[in-house]
Amino acid sequence: MSNRTKNIIYSIVLFGLMGTVWLYRQYYGEKAIHFYIEGQTMGTTYHIKYIDQESRKLKEDIDELLKTFNQSMSTYIPTSEISRFNKGGNLSYELPYFYPVLEKSAEVYKVTDGAFDPTVMPLVQAWGFGPARRDSLATQKVDSLLDVVGFDYIEYNEQSVKAAKPNVQLDFSAIAKGYGADVVADYLKGLGITNYMVEIGGEVVCKGVNENKQPWRIGIDNPLYNEKGGERASAIVALDDKAIATSGNYRNFYIKDGKKYAHTIDPRTGYPVRHSLLSASVFAKDCMTADAYATSFMVLGVDTAIKIADENPEIEVLLIYADGDSLSVHISEGIKPFITL
Numbered sequence: 001m002s003n004r005t006k007n008i009i010y011s012i013v014l015f016g017l018m019g020t021v022w023l024y025r026q027y028y029g030e031k032a033i034h035f036y037i038e039g040q041t042m043g044t045t046y047h048i049k050y051i052d053q054e055s056r057k058l059k060e061d062i063d064e065l066l067k068t069f070n071q072s073m074s075t076y077i078p079t080s081e082i083s084r085f086n087k088g089g090n091l092s093y094e095l096p097y098f099y100p101v102l103e104k105s106a107e108v109y110k111v112t113d114g115a116f117d118p119t120v121m122p123l124v125q126a127w128g129f130g131p132a133r134r135d136s137l138a139t140q141k142v143d144s145l146l147d148v149v150g151f152d153y154i155e156y157n158e159q160s161v162k163a164a165k166p167n168v169q170l171d172f173s174a175i176a177k178g179y180g181a182d183v184v185a186d187y188l189k190g191l192g193i194t195n196y197m198v199e200i201g202g203e204v205v206c207k208g209v210n211e212n213k214q215p216w217r218i219g220i221d222n223p224l225y226n227e228k229g230g231e232r233a234s235a236i237v238a239l240d241d242k243a244i245a246t247s248g249n250y251r252n253f254y255i256k257d258g259k260k261y262a263h264t265i266d267p268r269t270g271y272p273v274r275h276s277l278l279s280a281s282v283f284a285k286d287c288m289t290a291d292a293y294a295t296s297f298m299v300l301g302v303d304t305a306i307k308i309a310d311e312n313p314e315i316e317v318l319l320i321y322a323d324g325d326s327l328s329v330h331i332s333e334g335i336k337p338f339i340t341l
Contacts, residue, residue: 034211041066042177043076044201050188051195051211058191062184069183072097073176075121086121086169090162101172101179101288102156108292109151111308116296117151117267121171124265127272142270149267178203178245178291185287202246205287206239215240215338223248223278223320223327234279234320234329236340243287247294248279248320264298275301278327279320282309283335289314306330 037059038047048062072081072095081098085091093099108116122145153164163169172179177200184198185205195208197216206216215238222234237244249264264273280297284290293315297305302321309317309332316332318339331339 037062039063039066042070042074042180042201044177046184046198046200048184048199049197049210050193051208052191052193056191058188062187065184065187066180068095069097069180071095073101073172073179075171075173082170082172085161085163089166089168090160092160097179097183098161099156099158101175102154102161104179104288104292105151105172105175108289108296111312112293112296112300114151114268115266115299116174116292117149118170118172118174119149119151119153119168120265120267121169122148122167123267123270124171124173127265146270149270174247174295175288175292177201178243178287178289181205181243181287203243203287203291204239204245205243207241209240214238218244220244220246220281220318220320221248221279234327234341235318237283237318237335238338239283242283242285243290244281244283245287245290245294246279246281247291247298249273249277249298264295266299273299273301276322277302277305277319278322280305281318283316283318283332284314302330 033052033055034049035052035057036047036049038045039059039062040046041063046066050058052058070077070080074080075082075086077083081091081093081095091098105116105118123142126141126145148165148167148169150168153168154170155162155164181198181200181203182205184200185196185207188196188198189207195210196206197210197218198205199218202221204218206218210216218237218239220235220237247264265271266273277298280294282290282294282297284293293308297308297317297319300308302319305317305319309315316335317330318332318335319330321328321330329341
């Protein structure tokens with residue numbers, strides 16, 4: 001056999017092996033780097049998808065991270081930092097989460113004229129939506145409880161926080177799930193992972209693309225689905241390097257004496273809100289910001305929510321509200337190209 005023939009055969013075998021390796025990576029190796037994990041946290045579920053070239057299985061680490069996060073933020077854990085503050089009126093931080101959430105709370109409290117206020121905790125409990133949930137209304141207590149509601153009663157710095165008067169308490173439930181999604185997203189980013197979707201209780205952070213190399217597609221609930229059926233999602237949004245949080249009074253309420261009481265309490269009046277806004281979805285660079293504004297807008301209603309969103313370039317909104325017997329939708333111009341109704 002001539003050298004030329006040998007070289008031809010060698011080249012054919014080499015290219016064949018290269019093709020085999022390529023096919024293996026396409027059909028096996030690529031699949032191995034797509035991960036989906038889910039679990040329980042903050043009284044709800046989490047769902048995470050990520051693409052990792054190193055094929056790291058991160059569920060145990062993420063569960064431990066969220067466990068530590070809850071040890072700071074959860075009012076359902078008696079030994080958590082927030083529970084200890086609520087009992088004693090002061091706290092020196094041991095974990096890195098408390099100060100950033102106070103800073104964001106102060107910012108949104110100011111922009112919304114007090115519609116977002118984590119000192120609403122006593123009112124939340126009085127209306128039966130706290131850890132000691134009960135099916136009773138404490139209307140007669142509202143006026144007295146308003147005396148201890150107001151973020152101006154919180155004094156804090158980078159090391160500690162204290163209440164300026166007795167019985168002031170904090171409740172971060174309107175911001176904690178979004179913040180937790182940011183914490184997990186930052187953890188994945190720190191590992192060099194650039195394509196992921198983190199969802200905790202409906203609050204979502206997306207980066208990069210999905211396993212099909214397409215933008216992550218997130219559904220926004222139809223607020224009347226459970227009541228009237230129809231399509232489960234009112235809209236689909238394509239997200240990359242952005243967070244979304246949705247708040248809606250249709251998700252958490254109770255009925256007493258024929259009246260529906262929503263879980264959204266107006267910290268300024270002390271009463272559950274009752275208006276036409278059914279769902280507020282807020283888009284921002286981080287989910288903590290989106291979460292806080294989504295809750296605020298459910299307090300403020302459609303017109304004020306639109307005004308604040310228009311004046312705030314860092315956020316975009318999709319608002320679903322009752323308009324007579326039908327639903328209407330308001331979408332910020334900046335997010336419209338990414339939404340399918």
